Amino acid sequence: MSEIRLEGVTKRYGTFAAADNVDLAVTQGELVTILGPSGSGKTTLLSLIAGLNKPTSGRIFIGGRDVTDAPAQERNIGLVFQSYALFPHMTVLENVLFPLGVRKIGRAEADRLARDALKLVRLDGLENRRPSQLSGGQQQRVALARAVVFKPDILLLDEPLGALDRKLREELQVELKQLQRxxxxxxxxxxxxxEEALSLSDRIMVLDKGRTQQVAAPTEAYLKPANRFVAEFLGIANFVGLPDGGQALVRPERIKISSSGAGKPARVVEAIYLGQMVRYHLSLDGEGAKPMVAAAPFVGPAYATGERVMVSWDAAxxxxxxx
Ligand SMILES: Nc1ncnc2c1ncn2[C@@H]1O[C@H](COP(=O)(O)OP(=O)(O)O)[C@@H](O)[C@H]1O
Ligand SMILES: [Mg+2]
Structure with a gap:
């Protein structure tokens, strides 16, 4: 088990930088999420760390060892991709045994390790099925078991839950976090x-156009984003003008609505019922800009579309x- 360190890692394709001077230190046992839009360079970074690709410049360290020039098979990394990439002609057990065979682990020991790994992802009993006989969630559990069975130094997961529907994804997020811990x-x-980044991570690295925008704990990145891109990427962002001409972020759940009392007069443009929450789009009087978005638990008074309300927030x- 080891830490990961990137120092000034850059990957260019021609003049285009898919990863641009990225620094990152992931400590032993930590779960760091790389969060960014499609094309921001997330897979590029993972493939550089895995050794499937070489950086144009910069150094990569795993467990203090400079692995920049080491081939993939010398890095002892567990990898999971969005597409499960299981061997379709092999059983569940054979899939999980595979990396142990590559590492020349004896049959009895391999069998024990593989069965332990399958127990860990709650697939014991399904050893003899083929991938086509499993649900998407079960297939991804096999992929996870196969990635951890040889006790990798580090685990790299590229959108591992991306192909699953929402409910299953949320269940597997919890399992993944428990397994990792x-x-x-x-x-x-x-x-x-x-949401996945906020709920799973010890820290989040936000990436845009190959560049690091912020590395921070989830609450810090959400409430104290380093810039406008992070503010908008991590959730709904309301911007409020400051006396010095700057702008301040206020998150929807920090906005207070009342039918009378202190604050700015506003009209409810839209009240959207979301189950646990109601989301309000509010048009502040005299401010033509885009509506402010507020979110409130669906317990207190719910305001209707068209209703006049007072809107406020704390300076803090x-x-x-x-x-
Ligand atoms: N082999 C390649 N040749 C040229 N451009 C590439 C190559 N691989 C990735 N890119 C480009 O690098 C950028 C980042 O890609 P990628 O790391 O896959 O993004 P993400 O995983 O965040 O969606 C994209 O613009 C992509 O088109
Ligand atoms: Mg990708």
Whole structure:
């Protein structure tokens, strides 16, 4: 088990930089998520760390060892992709045994390790099925078992839950986090889903156009984003003008609505019922800009579309955002 360190890692295709001078340190046992839109360079970074691709410049360290020039098979990394990439002609057990065979682990020991790994992802009993006889969630569990069975130094997961429907994805997020924690394996997970990043990570690295925008704990990135891109990528962002001409971020759940009382007069343009929450689009009087978005638990008074309300927020809930 090991930490990961990137120093000034750049990957160019011609003049285009898919990864641009990226620094990152993931500590032993930590789960860091690389979050960014499609094409921001997430897979590029993982493939550089895995050794499937070579950086144009910069160095990559795993467990303190410079692996920049080491081939993939010398890096002892567990990999999981969005497409499960299971061997279709092999059984579940044979799929999980495969990396142990490559590593020349004896039959009895391999069998024990593979069965342990399958138990860990709650697939014991399904050893003799083929991938086509499993659900998407079960297939991804096999892929996870196969990635951890040889006790990798680090685990790299590229949108591992991306192909699953929402409910299953949320269940597997919890399982994945528990598995990662129980193994204590240093993990980098790639996603474009901000909720997934916020809920799973010890820290989030936000990436845009190959460049690091921020590396921070989820709450910090959400409430104190380093710039406007991070503010908007990590959720709904309302921007409020400041006296010095700058702008401040206020998140929807920090906005207070009342039918009378202190604040700015506004009209409810849209009230959207979301189950646990109601989301309000509010048009503030005299401010023609785009509506402010507020979110409130669906317990207190619910305001109707067209209703006049008062809107306020605490100064402490404002975060000045850099351009
Ligand atoms: N082999 C390649 N040749 C040229 N451009 C590439 C290559 N691989 C990736 N890219 C480009 O690098 C950028 C980042 O790609 P990628 O890392 O796959 O993004 P992400 O995983 O965040 O969606 C994209 O613009 C992509 O088109
Ligand atoms: Mg990708």
């Amino acid at each position: 129980s193994l204590g394996v240093t993990t980098l997970l790639v996603t474009h889903d901000q 809930d404002l975060w000045p955002v850099a351009k």
